[in-house]
Amino acid sequence: MAETSIEERIETALTAPYASVIRGNAREWSSTNSTTLSTNKFNLTRVIERALPDAPSIDVNVNCIVVNGSLDKGEEPHYHDSYVIGIIQRGHGRFTVKRDGKVIDEQVSRGDIVIIPKGTYHVFDGTDILYAAFEFGKEGEVNYQRHQH
Numbered sequence: 035m036a037e038t039s040i041e042e043r044i045e046t047a048l049t050a051p052y053a054s055v056i057r058g059n060a061r062e063w064s065s066t067n068s069t070t071l072s073t074n075k076f077n078l079t080r081v082i083e084r085a086l087p088d089a090p091s092i093d094v095n096v097n098c099i100v101v102n103g104s105l106d107k108g109e110e111p112h113y114h115d116s117y118v119i120g121i122i123q124r125g126h127g128r129f130t131v132k133r134d135g136k137v138i139d140e141q142v143s144r145g146d147i148v149i150i151p152k153g154t155y156h157v158f159d160g161t162d163i164l165y166a167a168f169e170f171g172k173e174g175e176v177n178y179q180r181h182q183h
Contacts, residue, residue, distance in 0.1 A: 040147070041081050044119065047149040048085035053131040053156060058145040063121050066098050071166060078119055078168050094170045101127065101163040111157040116171030120148040120158075127160010 040060055047054045063074050079094050086092075099120075111130070126143035132155040142148065142163070150156055152171065 041077065044078070044147065044149065045081050045085040048082065048117070050149075051151060052133050053129075053148065053150045053154050055129060055140045055142060056147040056149070058143070060121055060145045060147050063145075063147075066123055066164065066166060071096055071098075074121065074166065075168060079170075082117075082170055092170050094168055097167045097169070098123070099158075099165055099167050101125075101158045101160060101165075111155050113153050113155045114150070114169060116152050116169050118148075118150040119168040119170075120150065120165045121168070122146045122148070123164040123166055125161055125163035127158060127163045129156065129158055131156045 040056070040063070043056050047056060063070070065071075075094050075096055079092060082092055082094070111132075122142050122144050124144050126141070129140045129142045129148055131138050131140075131150070140148075142158070142160075148165075158165070
């Protein structure tokens with residue numbers, strides 16, 4: 035049986051109503067150089083269009099985010115008005131998400147991919163985590179810095 039590609043695993047995760055972590059298979063995607071980020075953006079846009087065929091035209095915004103510290107020093111739990119695919123570039127730590135009223139912690143490290151549906155409360159904490167956040171939604175409505183606490 036053939037191994038499932040990263041793109042196929044992301045496509046499947048995008049159709050789920052909850053956040054998920056795809057473990058360590060994206061090391062070749064784990065670079066912040068502009069060529070790799072552009073290639074990843076192109077590939078993810080194609081995956082998103084296949085996974086969500088009824089979505090209007092897609093706008094994908096890329097940001098590289100550094101989280102350094104624990105929940106009391108790092109980012110606050112928040113949600114976005116659009117989907118986010120985060121590719122862990124370096125470091126390790128914890129991805130915390132609320133699902134069905136429960137708090138779920140997942141350990142994350144370089145090469146992991148985190149799929150976060152819009153409206154999902156989440157937070158990263160850990161030691162020097164760098165992740166590329168590919169946020170997508172309706173054209174013109176994507177703004178990573180616009181998130182709700």
